Amino acid sequence: MAVEERDPHSGFLTTGHEWSGIKELNTPVPRAVYFFLIATFVFSLFYWLLMPAWPTGVSYTKGLLGADDRKNIARSLEQAEQARAWSKKIEAADFAAIQADPALMAIVRQSGRTLFGDNCAVCHGTDAKGSKGFPDLTAASTLWGSTPEALMETIRVGINSGHGESRTAQMLAFGRDGMIPRADVENVTAFVQSLSAAPGSIDKAKVEAGKAVYAANCAACHGEEGRGNAELGAPDLTDKAWTYGGDTQSIFNSVWHGRQGQMPAWENRLSPVDRKILALYLADLRKPRP
Amino acid sequence: MFGLHYRLERKTLGFVLAVIGVASIGGLVEIAPLFTINQTVEDAPDMRVYTPLEVAGRNIYIREGCYACHSQMIRTLRDEVERYGPYSLAVESKYDHPMLWGSKRTGPDLARNGGKYSDAWHVAHLNNPRDVVPVSIMPAYSWFLRTPLRTDDLGKHLRSLRAVGVPYTDEMIANAPADAYGQAAPDSPFAEGVSKRYGEATTVRAFDGKPNELTEMDAIVAYLQILGRLTDAAHKPSVATETGPAGTKSAEAKPAEATPSGGKP
Numbered sequence: 001m002a003v004e005e006r007d008p009h010s011g012f013l014t015t016g017h018e019w020s021g022i023k024e025l026n027t028p029v030p031r032a033v034y035f036f037l038i039a040t041f042v043f044s045l046f047y048w049l050l051m052p053a054w055p056t057g058v059s060y061t062k063g064l065l066g067a068d069d070r071k072n073i074a075r076s077l078e079q080a081e082q083a084r085a086w087s088k089k090i091e092a093a094d095f096a097a098i099q100a101d102p103a104l105m106a107i108v109r110q111s112g113r114t115l116f117g118d119n120c121a122v123c124h125g126t127d128a129k130g131s132k133g134f135p136d137l138t139a140a141s142t143l144w145g146s147t148p149e150a151l152m153e154t155i156r157v158g159i160n161s162g163h164g165e166s167r168t169a170q171m172l173a174f175g176r177d178g179m180i181p182r183a184d185v186e187n188v189t190a191f192v193q194s195l196s197a198a199p200g201s202i203d204k205a206k207v208e209a210g211k212a213v214y215a216a217n218c219a220a221c222h223g224e225e226g227r228g229n230a231e232l233g234a235p236d237l238t239d240k241a242w243t244y245g246g247d248t249q250s251i252f253n254s255v256w257h258g259r260q261g262q263m264p265a266w267e268n269r270l271s272p273v274d275r276k277i278l279a280l281y282l283a284d285l286r287k288p289r290p
Numbered sequence: 291m292f293g294l295h296y297r298l299e300r301k302t303l304g305f306v307l308a309v310i311g312v313a314s315i316g317g318l319v320e321i322a323p324l325f326t327i328n329q330t331v332e333d334a335p336d337m338r339v340y341t342p343l344e345v346a347g348r349n350i351y352i353r354e355g356c357y358a359c360h361s362q363m364i365r366t367l368r369d370e371v372e373r374y375g376p377y378s379l380a381v382e383s384k385y386d387h388p389m390l391w392g393s394k395r396t397g398p399d400l401a402r403n404g405g406k407y408s409d410a411w412h413v414a415h416l417n418n419p420r421d422v423v424p425v426s427i428m429p430a431y432s433w434f435l436r437t438p439l440r441t442d443d444l445g446k447h448l449r450s451l452r453a454v455g456v457p458y459t460d461e462m463i464a465n466a467p468a469d470a471y472g473q474a475a476p477d478s479p480f481a482e483g484v485s486k487r488y489g490e491a492t493t494v495r496a497f498d499g500k501p502n503e504l505t506e507m508d509a510i511v512a513y514l515q516i517l518g519r520l521t522d523a524a525h526k527p528s529v530a531t532e533t534g535p536a537g538t539k540s541a542e543a544k545p546a547e548a549t550p551s552g553g554k555p
Contacts (some may be wrong), residue, residue: 013537040371054319055319055320055323055324055326055327056323057323057326057327058326058327059327059329060327060329069366070366070377072365072366073367073368073371077368077371077372078367080368093364114390118373119406122407122411122415122422122423123407123408123411124426124451131421133410133414134411134422183380233555261408261410262408262410263408264405264406264408268525269375269406
């Protein structure tokens, strides 16, 4: 410092600068700041020793504690698995035995709800009641069966999913691809609607005309009586459950454009126990409640 | 103690250089040597590059600011691994320029989103999220379905990516617009080239449900369906960790914690 001037009032040195007669004090940094500065240095020294810290070119210093995020997460997942003693039980027991065990079913309801919320709810809804294009899982009819076994298999392989054993459901675009003329699509729509609608509510002439169209084009998959065929992925047309809507326009659209709904396969995404819990959870949701 | 500092403060240029020098120590010491450490980025021989359609989708993802609400990185935390799947590896973002890891999750993480939902769901959801998720606060992106995708500049995008290290071939660059079209039109003559250049496992289908039209919806859905599926490295225990499986999604944690007695029925 070129200028050494002490302020007579505070006793501190000034910086030596002067602006319009005002001089700036050169107040020293408070002691607490020095203390914490030194404390952080000491902390980082210990941290460098204990934790992974310095790169050394091809590797890095691993630290005395041997902390490793990948090992930690593997360990914590393993511990979580062990804490879930029921997980093994659910894996080993058959569906009927689990369903008969209230304690296990309590876990299924709780875990199932979380699993369903994380994985299924965006399509099927948090209440599993679905929406247009995504089936209501609580409804009376499911195409591929509603036993826990069947549900678990559907979850595993998906529908039109590209999985090797996927369930398939391919409804052709009868109208768009020109297989049936427009008038006949309208007629067969009326016929299909009449299968589940209140008698007399649909135009009789169209229903009659649609019957022949149905027999020639639809019966092969959906059956003579429209009861469907799970092996061909053809749904029952006589019930009131409609994935894509049961009003005239929706049925017309399904016949005109076809339907190739897709559900992803969950085999590589969810563990067998998780799929089992989900199947049990859904089977449980479907049970009639008092 | 401050003698040197006092002198330095009085020399502008010298002081600026000193500030730069001090400020870069952290970066130089902690970041730069990481590039030489072989554990930083794992090996993934099965890693494939983004197709032109996916690159276009990625650009839309950036354009619309999706990263502001969705992260693309699953951290090494138990709740994340149990909810989303195996934690993210560095190699999975190898061809991401820029990376889209993000740090804010107003919506869920998307790093393992590919293949989780159907195309039809993505289309319905992007068109208006409330149609499929009534409580969603995500904005609707309804213009994706009616906006034709710009493909004429995709070759240039691929070339730019090659300049920063993504191994696109000349053939890929030359055929970029055709491949973008072909990937969303499985019955067209262009579809074959996509599988030929990007591998048989590449998904070729009408992502937006309209095989004869190439829209922005095709691109964004194609991109969302490939997230986390460029390589299987994260699913392979040997690569992911030395001690055990990388955490297949096993039964969720919360119920177990909520009912400790549930484990002993």
